[in-house]
Amino acid sequence: MTKLEFEELQRKFQTSQKNLKAFLKEEGIAYSTYNYWSKKLRDEAVTLPIAPIELHEHRDPYATGDISMGNVELPGVTLAFPNGVRAHFGRGSEGMLMEVLTKSMSHVLPQ
Numbered sequence: 001m002t003k004l005e006f007e008e009l010q011r012k013f014q015t016s017q018k019n020l021k022a023f024l025k026e027e028g029i030a031y032s033t034y035n036y037w038s039k040k041l042r043d044e045a046v047t048l049p050i051a052p053i054e055l056h057e058h059r060d061p062y063a064t065g066d067i068s069m070g071n072v073e074l075p076g077v078t079l080a081f082p083n084g085v086r087a088h089f090g091r092g093s094e095g096m097l098m099e100v101l102t103k104s105m106s107h108v109l110p111q
Helices: 003-015 020-027 031-044 094-105
Strands: 067-069 072-074 076-080 086-090
Touching: 003 020, 003 031, 020 031, 086 094
Parallel strands: none
Antiparallel strands: 067 072, 076 086
16 A cells, blocks of 8 residues: 555545455455554654744845845845744745745645
């Protein structure tokens, strides 16, 4: 059995009107096999702590709107985290930024 097959089995069980043991017997799946895959997927599911991220538009009247590092202008988007870490995405990398944000929030956003 593969992970995808097990997930399909779970979907079928959820729509069935049977108890688990009767359903597995009808499908020809050993109860121990079901428990193995259930535990395996539970162990794989890593619960990540959720750190709130706030995006604020910086409105400094003296700033040009771009972040600078020394004498070098860094246009784009900078994510500033509460612990002081900054992640900068240069102009033109909006697609990458959205992909990173989407993937990082996939465990809390509905599909």
